[in-house]
Amino acid sequence: MTSESTFREAxxxxxxxxxxxxxxxxxxxxxxxQAVPAWFxxxxxxxxxxxxxxxxxxxxxxxxxxxxxxxxxxxxxTASIRALTFTSPHLTLELEVxxxxxxxxxxxxxxxxxxxxxxxxxxxxxxxxxxGCFVVDPIPEGPFRLRCRTDDGIxxxxxxxxx
Amino acid sequence: xxxxxxxxxxxxxxxxxxPGAWIEIVERYAPLVWSIxxxxxxxxxxxxxxxxxxxxxxxxxxxxxxxxxxxxxWLATTTHRxxxxxxxxxxxxxxxxxxxxEALQVVDKTAIDEEILVAERNAALLAAFAELPLFYQQLLSxxxxxxxxxxxxxxxxxxxxxxxxxxxxxRGLERxxxxxxxxxxxxxxxxxxxxxxxxxA
Numbered sequence: 001m002t003s004e005s006t007f008r009e010a011x012x013x014x015x016x017x018x019x020x021x022x023x024x025x026x027x028x029x030x031x032x033x034q035a036v037p038a039w040f041x042x043x044x045x046x047x048x049x050x051x052x053x054x055x056x057x058x059x060x061x062x063x064x065x066x067x068x069x070x071x072x073x074x075x076x077x078t079a080s081i082r083a084l085t086f087t088s089p090h091l092t093l094e095l096e097v098x099x100x101x102x103x104x105x106x107x108x109x110x111x112x113x114x115x116x117x118x119x120x121x122x123x124x125x126x127x128x129x130x131x132g133c134f135v136v137d138p139i140p141e142g143p144f145r146l147r148c149r150t151d152d153g154i155x156x157x158x159x160x161x162x163x
Numbered sequence: 164x165x166x167x168x169x170x171x172x173x174x175x176x177x178x179x180x181x182p183g184a185w186i187e188i189v190e191r192y193a194p195l196v197w198s199i200x201x202x203x204x205x206x207x208x209x210x211x212x213x214x215x216x217x218x219x220x221x222x223x224x225x226x227x228x229x230x231x232x233x234x235x236x237w238l239a240t241t242t243h244r245x246x247x248x249x250x251x252x253x254x255x256x257x258x259x260x261x262x263x264x265e266a267l268q269v270v271d272k273t274a275i276d277e278e279i280l281v282a283e284r285n286a287a288l289l290a291a292f293a294e295l296p297l298f299y300q301q302l303l304s305x306x307x308x309x310x311x312x313x314x315x316x317x318x319x320x321x322x323x324x325x326x327x328x329x330x331x332x333x334r335g336l337e338r339x340x341x342x343x344x345x346x347x348x349x350x351x352x353x354x355x356x357x358x359x360x361x362x363x364a
Contacts, residue, residue: 019336026292026339027307029285036197040214044193047218048177048185057223066252143212159216162208 055147055157058086058093086146086158093148093156097163101137104146108132112150116140139163169290169347174231188234189218191290195235195282196242202274203246213245235279235286243275284348291342299335306332 017025062085082097095104106112109132116124116136128134128148136146143160173191176184196217200210220241228237292300301321305312318325339345 017340019333022336022340023303023307025284026288026303029288029292030304030307032194032198032281032285033289035201036193040197040210041189041193043211043214044189044196044218045186047215047222048182050219051177051185051222051225052180057220060248063252143208143215159219160212162212 050157053155053157055155056088056090058088058091058156058158060159060161061085061087082163084161086156088156090154091148091150091156093146093158095146097139100139101135102139102163103135104133106132106134106148106150110150110152110154112148112152112154114149115147116144117147118142118144169344170234171231174225174228174234178225185222188221191286192235192238192282194285195238195278198282199239199242199278200246203250205246205249209249213242213249216245217242235282236275239275239279239282287344287348288339291339291344294342294344295335295338299331299338302328302331303335303339 062083064081064083084095084097086093086095092107093104094107095102102116104114106128109130110128111130111132112128114126114128114134114136116126118140119142122140124136124140126134126136128150143162145160146158148154148156170191173184173188177188196214197210200213205213217238221238224237228234292303295303298321302317305317305320312320314325314328317323317328323331
Protein backbone atom coordinates (compact mmCIF):
# COMPACT_ATOMS: atom_id res chain seq x y z
CA MET A 1 0.00 0.00 0.00
CA THR A 2 2.75 2.43 0.83
CA SER A 3 5.37 1.09 -1.51
CA GLU A 4 7.55 3.26 -3.68
CA SER A 5 5.72 2.18 -6.78
CA THR A 6 2.40 3.16 -5.23
CA PHE A 7 3.71 6.61 -4.55
CA ARG A 8 4.99 7.01 -8.06
CA GLU A 9 1.69 5.92 -9.56
CA ALA A 10 -0.24 8.23 -7.30
CA UNK A 11 1.64 11.25 -8.49
CA UNK A 12 0.84 10.33 -12.06
CA UNK A 13 -2.84 10.51 -11.44
CA UNK A 14 -3.38 13.22 -14.03
CA UNK A 15 -1.64 11.38 -16.78
CA UNK A 16 -3.45 9.00 -19.04
CA UNK A 17 -3.71 5.42 -17.99
CA UNK A 18 -3.98 2.69 -20.54
CA UNK A 19 -6.09 -0.39 -19.84
CA UNK A 20 -3.24 -2.21 -18.11
CA UNK A 21 -2.56 0.69 -15.76
CA UNK A 22 -6.22 1.19 -15.02
CA UNK A 23 -6.73 -2.47 -14.23
CA UNK A 24 -3.59 -2.48 -12.08
CA UNK A 25 -4.83 0.60 -10.20
CA UNK A 26 -8.21 -1.04 -9.66
CA UNK A 27 -6.54 -4.20 -8.40
CA UNK A 28 -4.50 -2.13 -5.99
CA UNK A 29 -7.63 -0.37 -4.71
CA UNK A 30 -9.41 -3.69 -4.20
CA UNK A 31 -6.38 -5.18 -2.47
CA UNK A 32 -6.03 -2.18 -0.16
CA UNK A 33 -9.69 -2.42 0.77
CA GLN A 34 -9.47 -6.16 1.40
CA ALA A 35 -6.45 -5.66 3.66
CA VAL A 36 -8.64 -3.82 6.16
CA PRO A 37 -10.06 -6.25 8.73
CA ALA A 38 -13.80 -6.24 9.36
CA TRP A 39 -13.37 -5.36 13.03
CA PHE A 40 -11.53 -2.18 12.10
CA UNK A 41 -14.33 -1.09 9.81
CA UNK A 42 -17.01 -2.08 12.33
CA UNK A 43 -15.33 -0.02 15.04
CA UNK A 44 -15.31 2.96 12.70
CA UNK A 45 -18.97 2.49 11.79
CA UNK A 46 -20.07 2.22 15.40
CA UNK A 47 -18.37 5.52 16.26
CA UNK A 48 -21.38 7.19 14.66
CA UNK A 49 -23.40 6.16 17.69
CA UNK A 50 -21.73 9.12 19.37
CA UNK A 51 -23.10 11.51 16.82
CA UNK A 52 -25.58 13.97 18.26
CA UNK A 53 -24.46 13.12 21.74
CA UNK A 54 -23.90 16.53 23.10
CA UNK A 55 -20.64 15.63 24.75
CA UNK A 56 -17.49 17.62 24.24
CA UNK A 57 -14.52 15.47 23.54
CA UNK A 58 -11.75 15.80 26.08
CA UNK A 59 -8.23 15.24 24.81
CA UNK A 60 -5.47 13.61 26.78
CA UNK A 61 -3.19 16.53 27.53
CA UNK A 62 -0.94 14.97 30.16
CA UNK A 63 0.16 11.46 31.02
CA UNK A 64 2.80 10.98 33.68
CA UNK A 65 3.80 7.72 32.03
CA UNK A 66 4.58 9.53 28.79
CA UNK A 67 6.77 11.77 30.87
CA UNK A 68 8.80 9.09 32.63
CA UNK A 69 12.22 10.27 31.61
CA UNK A 70 11.68 13.65 33.13
CA UNK A 71 10.00 12.19 36.19
CA UNK A 72 12.86 9.80 36.80
CA UNK A 73 15.36 12.60 36.58
CA UNK A 74 13.46 14.80 38.99
CA UNK A 75 12.24 12.30 41.58
CA UNK A 76 14.47 10.33 43.85
CA UNK A 77 11.68 7.92 44.80
CA THR A 78 10.67 5.52 42.08
CA ALA A 79 7.12 4.76 43.20
CA SER A 80 5.10 7.38 41.43
CA ILE A 81 1.39 7.46 40.91
CA ARG A 82 0.27 7.57 37.33
CA ALA A 83 -1.55 10.78 36.61
CA LEU A 84 -3.58 11.70 33.56
CA THR A 85 -5.23 14.92 32.50
CA PHE A 86 -8.01 15.28 29.94
CA THR A 87 -8.96 18.72 28.73
CA SER A 88 -12.05 19.93 26.91
CA PRO A 89 -13.12 23.51 26.25
CA HIS A 90 -15.24 23.66 29.40
CA LEU A 91 -13.82 21.08 31.73
CA THR A 92 -10.59 19.46 32.82
CA LEU A 93 -10.50 15.96 34.28
CA GLU A 94 -7.53 15.08 36.43
CA LEU A 95 -7.04 11.42 37.21
CA GLU A 96 -4.75 9.47 39.48
CA VAL A 97 -4.43 5.73 39.23
CA UNK A 98 -4.17 4.01 42.60
CA UNK A 99 -3.82 0.31 43.21
CA UNK A 100 -7.48 -0.58 42.79
CA UNK A 101 -9.27 2.56 41.89
CA UNK A 102 -9.25 5.65 39.82
CA UNK A 103 -9.41 8.87 41.81
CA UNK A 104 -10.18 12.09 40.04
CA UNK A 105 -11.35 15.63 40.14
CA UNK A 106 -13.05 17.86 37.62
CA UNK A 107 -11.96 21.46 37.25
CA UNK A 108 -13.59 23.87 37.75
CA UNK A 109 -15.05 21.89 40.68
CA UNK A 110 -18.77 21.18 40.55
CA UNK A 111 -21.07 18.24 41.27
CA UNK A 112 -22.28 15.77 38.67
CA UNK A 113 -22.17 12.19 37.52
CA UNK A 114 -19.31 10.25 36.02
CA UNK A 115 -19.55 7.11 33.95
CA UNK A 116 -16.74 4.75 32.99
CA UNK A 117 -17.71 2.88 29.83
CA UNK A 118 -15.90 -0.16 28.49
CA UNK A 119 -15.94 -1.38 24.92
CA UNK A 120 -18.40 -4.22 25.62
CA UNK A 121 -20.70 -1.55 27.02
CA UNK A 122 -20.28 -2.09 30.73
CA UNK A 123 -20.85 1.16 32.58
CA UNK A 124 -19.69 2.01 36.08
CA UNK A 125 -21.30 5.11 37.53
CA UNK A 126 -19.73 7.34 40.16
CA UNK A 127 -20.94 10.48 41.86
CA UNK A 128 -18.95 13.66 41.46
CA UNK A 129 -19.16 15.56 44.75
CA UNK A 130 -19.44 19.30 45.47
CA UNK A 131 -15.72 19.86 45.07
CA GLY A 132 -15.57 17.88 41.84
CA CYS A 133 -14.05 14.69 43.27
CA PHE A 134 -14.94 11.15 42.26
CA VAL A 135 -13.71 7.59 42.66
CA VAL A 136 -14.12 4.82 40.10
CA ASP A 137 -13.73 1.52 41.88
CA PRO A 138 -12.68 -0.95 40.61
CA ILE A 139 -10.66 0.26 37.64
CA PRO A 140 -12.41 -1.02 34.52
CA GLU A 141 -10.73 -3.90 32.76
CA GLY A 142 -9.53 -3.19 29.27
CA PRO A 143 -9.97 0.05 27.40
CA PHE A 144 -12.55 2.44 28.79
CA ARG A 145 -13.62 6.03 28.48
CA LEU A 146 -15.07 8.48 30.93
CA ARG A 147 -18.14 10.56 30.42
CA CYS A 148 -18.76 13.32 32.89
CA ARG A 149 -22.03 15.18 33.14
CA THR A 150 -22.15 18.04 35.57
CA ASP A 151 -25.34 19.14 37.29
CA ASP A 152 -25.12 22.46 35.46
CA GLY A 153 -25.18 20.76 32.08
CA ILE A 154 -21.62 20.27 30.90
CA UNK A 155 -21.15 16.93 29.17
CA UNK A 156 -17.64 15.72 28.46
CA UNK A 157 -16.33 12.50 26.97
CA UNK A 158 -12.70 11.36 27.06
CA UNK A 159 -10.88 9.29 24.46
CA UNK A 160 -10.17 5.65 25.23
CA UNK A 161 -7.91 4.91 28.16
CA UNK A 162 -6.06 1.67 28.85
CA UNK A 163 -4.41 1.26 32.24
CA UNK B 164 -6.91 19.16 -2.53
CA UNK B 165 -9.47 18.54 -5.22
CA UNK B 166 -13.08 19.48 -4.72
CA UNK B 167 -14.84 16.16 -4.74
CA UNK B 168 -18.56 16.96 -4.62
CA UNK B 169 -19.24 13.41 -3.44
CA UNK B 170 -17.15 13.85 -0.31
CA UNK B 171 -18.67 17.24 0.43
CA UNK B 172 -22.17 15.76 0.10
CA UNK B 173 -21.31 12.75 2.26
CA UNK B 174 -19.94 14.94 5.03
CA UNK B 175 -23.00 17.18 4.92
CA UNK B 176 -25.36 14.20 5.07
CA UNK B 177 -23.47 12.52 7.89
CA UNK B 178 -23.39 15.79 9.83
CA UNK B 179 -27.13 16.00 9.31
CA UNK B 180 -27.67 12.61 10.91
CA UNK B 181 -27.64 10.19 7.96
CA PRO B 182 -25.99 6.95 9.14
CA GLY B 183 -25.78 5.68 5.55
CA ALA B 184 -23.51 8.58 4.63
CA TRP B 185 -21.30 7.82 7.62
CA ILE B 186 -20.99 4.20 6.56
CA GLU B 187 -19.99 5.31 3.08
CA ILE B 188 -17.36 7.65 4.48
CA VAL B 189 -15.98 4.78 6.56
CA GLU B 190 -16.01 2.38 3.60
CA ARG B 191 -14.12 4.91 1.52
CA TYR B 192 -11.50 5.95 4.00
CA ALA B 193 -11.01 3.07 6.46
CA PRO B 194 -8.20 1.80 4.17
CA LEU B 195 -6.45 5.17 4.53
CA VAL B 196 -6.58 5.10 8.32
CA TRP B 197 -5.62 1.43 8.33
CA SER B 198 -2.63 1.88 6.03
CA ILE B 199 -1.19 4.65 8.19
CA UNK B 200 -1.51 2.47 11.31
CA UNK B 201 0.15 -0.34 9.36
CA UNK B 202 3.04 1.93 8.43
CA UNK B 203 3.56 2.67 12.11
CA UNK B 204 3.49 -1.10 12.73
CA UNK B 205 1.04 -0.72 15.58
CA UNK B 206 -0.37 -3.73 17.41
CA UNK B 207 -4.00 -4.62 16.79
CA UNK B 208 -4.90 -3.14 20.16
CA UNK B 209 -3.16 0.14 19.42
CA UNK B 210 -4.62 0.20 15.93
CA UNK B 211 -8.08 -0.21 17.40
CA UNK B 212 -7.44 2.62 19.85
CA UNK B 213 -6.15 4.91 17.12
CA UNK B 214 -9.09 4.03 14.88
CA UNK B 215 -11.57 4.67 17.69
CA UNK B 216 -10.09 8.05 18.46
CA UNK B 217 -9.81 9.16 14.85
CA UNK B 218 -13.39 8.25 13.91
CA UNK B 219 -14.75 9.62 17.13
CA UNK B 220 -12.96 12.90 16.53
CA UNK B 221 -14.44 12.94 13.05
CA UNK B 222 -17.95 12.32 14.37
CA UNK B 223 -17.43 15.33 16.58
CA UNK B 224 -15.99 17.45 13.79
CA UNK B 225 -18.48 16.55 11.06
CA UNK B 226 -20.41 19.78 11.22
CA UNK B 227 -17.31 21.87 11.80
CA UNK B 228 -14.94 20.81 9.05
CA UNK B 229 -13.92 23.99 7.28
CA UNK B 230 -13.27 22.22 4.03
CA UNK B 231 -15.30 19.03 3.82
CA UNK B 232 -13.58 18.26 0.51
CA UNK B 233 -10.32 18.01 2.44
CA UNK B 234 -11.67 15.15 4.55
CA UNK B 235 -9.02 12.64 3.41
CA UNK B 236 -6.32 15.11 4.42
CA TRP B 237 -7.93 15.67 7.78
CA LEU B 238 -8.16 11.91 8.36
CA ALA B 239 -4.56 11.30 7.33
CA THR B 240 -3.18 14.08 9.53
CA THR B 241 -5.30 13.06 12.51
CA THR B 242 -4.33 9.39 12.15
CA HIS B 243 -0.64 10.30 11.98
CA ARG B 244 -0.95 12.37 15.11
CA UNK B 245 -2.76 9.60 17.00
CA UNK B 246 -0.22 7.00 15.82
CA UNK B 247 2.68 9.17 16.92
CA UNK B 248 1.10 9.58 20.32
CA UNK B 249 0.71 5.82 20.78
CA UNK B 250 4.21 5.07 19.53
CA UNK B 251 5.88 7.77 21.60
CA UNK B 252 4.00 6.73 24.72
CA UNK B 253 4.85 3.04 24.26
CA UNK B 254 8.46 3.83 23.60
CA UNK B 255 8.86 5.86 26.74
CA UNK B 256 6.92 3.57 29.05
CA UNK B 257 8.89 0.55 27.93
CA UNK B 258 12.09 2.55 28.23
CA UNK B 259 13.33 1.22 24.98
CA UNK B 260 16.92 1.98 24.31
CA UNK B 261 16.35 2.02 20.61
CA UNK B 262 15.27 5.21 19.00
CA UNK B 263 12.09 5.16 17.04
CA UNK B 264 12.74 5.40 13.35
CA GLU B 265 13.43 9.06 12.77
CA ALA B 266 11.33 9.03 9.63
CA LEU B 267 8.25 8.24 11.70
CA GLN B 268 8.97 10.81 14.39
CA VAL B 269 8.58 13.70 12.01
CA VAL B 270 5.18 13.94 10.45
CA ASP B 271 6.37 13.44 6.94
CA LYS B 272 4.36 15.83 4.84
CA THR B 273 5.25 14.18 1.55
CA ALA B 274 4.32 10.71 2.76
CA ILE B 275 0.98 11.99 4.04
CA ASP B 276 0.27 13.75 0.74
CA GLU B 277 1.01 10.56 -1.16
CA GLU B 278 -1.19 8.52 1.16
CA ILE B 279 -4.02 10.98 0.63
CA LEU B 280 -3.61 10.81 -3.15
CA VAL B 281 -3.64 7.02 -3.09
CA ALA B 282 -6.66 6.96 -0.79
CA GLU B 283 -8.64 9.36 -2.96
CA ARG B 284 -7.75 7.49 -6.08
CA ASN B 285 -8.63 4.12 -4.54
CA ALA B 286 -11.91 5.44 -3.18
CA ALA B 287 -12.83 6.84 -6.60
CA LEU B 288 -11.87 3.62 -8.36
CA LEU B 289 -13.93 1.49 -5.98
CA ALA B 290 -16.90 3.85 -6.23
CA ALA B 291 -16.67 3.74 -10.02
CA PHE B 292 -16.30 -0.03 -9.97
CA ALA B 293 -19.38 -0.42 -7.76
CA GLU B 294 -21.42 1.51 -10.33
CA LEU B 295 -20.46 -0.76 -13.22
CA PRO B 296 -23.07 -3.24 -14.43
CA LEU B 297 -22.69 -6.53 -12.58
CA PHE B 298 -21.40 -8.26 -15.70
CA TYR B 299 -18.39 -5.94 -15.93
CA GLN B 300 -17.76 -6.18 -12.20
CA GLN B 301 -17.62 -9.96 -12.47
CA LEU B 302 -15.46 -9.88 -15.57
CA LEU B 303 -12.94 -7.42 -14.17
CA SER B 304 -12.85 -9.23 -10.82
CA UNK B 305 -11.97 -12.48 -12.57
CA UNK B 306 -9.33 -10.71 -14.65
CA UNK B 307 -7.80 -9.16 -11.52
CA UNK B 308 -7.86 -12.33 -9.45
CA UNK B 309 -4.69 -13.84 -8.04
CA UNK B 310 -4.00 -16.38 -9.39
CA UNK B 311 -5.60 -15.16 -12.63
CA UNK B 312 -8.50 -17.06 -14.13
CA UNK B 313 -8.00 -18.46 -17.59
CA UNK B 314 -10.08 -17.12 -20.46
CA UNK B 315 -11.69 -20.57 -20.65
CA UNK B 316 -12.82 -20.32 -17.03
CA UNK B 317 -14.09 -16.80 -17.54
CA UNK B 318 -15.92 -17.87 -20.67
CA UNK B 319 -17.61 -20.74 -18.83
CA UNK B 320 -18.48 -18.69 -15.76
CA UNK B 321 -19.88 -15.66 -17.58
CA UNK B 322 -21.28 -17.51 -20.56
CA UNK B 323 -19.48 -15.45 -23.19
CA UNK B 324 -17.21 -16.65 -26.00
CA UNK B 325 -13.49 -16.55 -25.29
CA UNK B 326 -13.05 -14.23 -28.26
CA UNK B 327 -15.24 -11.53 -26.73
CA UNK B 328 -13.44 -11.39 -23.37
CA UNK B 329 -10.78 -9.01 -24.67
CA UNK B 330 -13.24 -6.55 -26.22
CA UNK B 331 -15.54 -6.73 -23.17
CA UNK B 332 -12.59 -6.11 -20.89
CA UNK B 333 -11.75 -2.98 -22.86
CA ARG B 334 -15.39 -1.84 -22.76
CA GLY B 335 -15.62 -2.39 -19.00
CA LEU B 336 -12.44 -0.43 -18.40
CA GLU B 337 -13.64 2.33 -20.70
CA ARG B 338 -16.85 2.64 -18.69
CA UNK B 339 -14.75 2.78 -15.55
CA UNK B 340 -12.55 5.46 -17.05
CA UNK B 341 -15.56 7.57 -18.04
CA UNK B 342 -17.32 7.22 -14.70
CA UNK B 343 -18.34 10.28 -12.73
CA UNK B 344 -16.28 9.13 -9.77
CA UNK B 345 -13.05 9.13 -11.74
CA UNK B 346 -13.96 12.39 -13.41
CA UNK B 347 -14.45 13.97 -10.00
CA UNK B 348 -10.97 12.83 -9.17
CA UNK B 349 -9.74 15.14 -11.87
CA UNK B 350 -8.68 12.38 -14.17
CA UNK B 351 -10.58 13.53 -17.23
CA UNK B 352 -7.41 13.36 -19.18
CA UNK B 353 -6.95 9.69 -18.31
CA UNK B 354 -9.30 8.69 -21.02
CA UNK B 355 -7.70 7.36 -24.10
CA UNK B 356 -10.58 5.79 -25.90
CA UNK B 357 -9.76 2.28 -26.99
CA UNK B 358 -13.07 1.04 -28.36
CA UNK B 359 -13.18 -2.71 -28.26
CA UNK B 360 -9.46 -2.95 -28.73
CA UNK B 361 -7.75 -6.19 -27.85
CA UNK B 362 -5.55 -5.40 -24.86
CA UNK B 363 -2.10 -6.79 -24.75
CA ALA B 364 -2.62 -8.88 -21.64
